[in-house]
Amino acid sequence: MPVIFNEENVSFKVRQSPVPEFSWHTTEKLSELYGSQHLIFHIRSLDPGKYSYPYHFHRNAEEMFVILSGKALLRTPEGLQEVKAGDTVFFETGPGGAHQLFNHTELPCTYLDLRTNNGLDVAEYPDSGKINILPYEEVYQAEGRVDYYLGETETAEIWRRLLEEE
Numbered sequence: 001m002p003v004i005f006n007e008e009n010v011s012f013k014v015r016q017s018p019v020p021e022f023s024w025h026t027t028e029k030l031s032e033l034y035g036s037q038h039l040i041f042h043i044r045s046l047d048p049g050k051y052s053y054p055y056h057f058h059r060n061a062e063e064m065f066v067i068l069s070g071k072a073l074l075r076t077p078e079g080l081q082e083v084k085a086g087d088t089v090f091f092e093t094g095p096g097g098a099h100q101l102f103n104h105t106e107l108p109c110t111y112l113d114l115r116t117n118n119g120l121d122v123a124e125y126p127d128s129g130k131i132n133i134l135p136y137e138e139v140y141q142a143e144g145r146v147d148y149y150l151g152e153t154e155t156a157e158i159w160r161r162l163l164e165e166e
Contacts, residue, residue, distance in 0.1 A: 003034050010043055023050050025108075031117070041114040046072060048108070052101040056132075059122040063091040063099070063115040070109035072101040098126060 012025035025045040030036075040061075046052055055075060071084045076091075077098050083089060091097035103109045121134040124142065132139045 005030065005043065012043075012045055021049075021051050022054070023047065024052060036117070038117055039114060040117045041112060043068070043110065044113050045108045045110045046070075046101060046103040048103050048106050050103055054125050055098060055100040055127050056123045056125045057091070057095055057098040058093055058115070058134075059124065060093065060118050061115045061121045061134075062093055063097070063113070065089045065091075065099075065101070066112040066114070068110045068112060070103070070107050071105050072103045072109040072111075075100045075102070095124075095126070 010027055010030075012027060014023065015026050016023045024047070027043045029040065030042060031040045044052070065083070065088070067083050067085050067087045067089075069085050071082055073080050074083045074089060075098075077096060082104075083101075089099075091099050101109070101111075123132040123134060124130070125132070129142045130139050131142050
């Protein structure tokens with residue numbers, strides 16, 4: 001059954017991070033409420049002087065913003081540009097899709113935040129060098145990255161012991 005979202009049937013709650021500049025109003029996960037299997041979506045409202053999530057990109061999810069009202073500055077790898085009501089912005093996977101909004105105006109900026117849901121995703125944060133494993137929200141410093149074969153030099157010895165035990 002189709003669901004129509006509008007200001008009469010959508011309610012927002014404030015999501016305040018420990019960093020005061022990252023604060024926005026958001027709906028519940030509408031995608032979960034209505035049983036979406038392949039999309040994650042929220043309607044968000046960004047107050048004047050506030051930023052959306054930290055500058056980031058996804059490795060396994062495409063994302064799209066539909067600006068419903070107001071204006072904001074959009075940061076991408078190409079720089080800054082203003083987005084306004086009626087604009088739709090697509091972010092591909094990988095570093096080329098990095099993005100962040102800043103409401104530089106005196107009025108709220110409301111937008112639909114829509115992304116694909118392919119199970120696990122990894123978001124990377126170029127400014128702070130973090131990675132986030134989604135949907136678990138396990139955040140790590142990327143500087144801890146190691147070689148794939150680190151610690152694997154004893155494989156033959158492990159197998160030798162296993163075979164002797166049988």
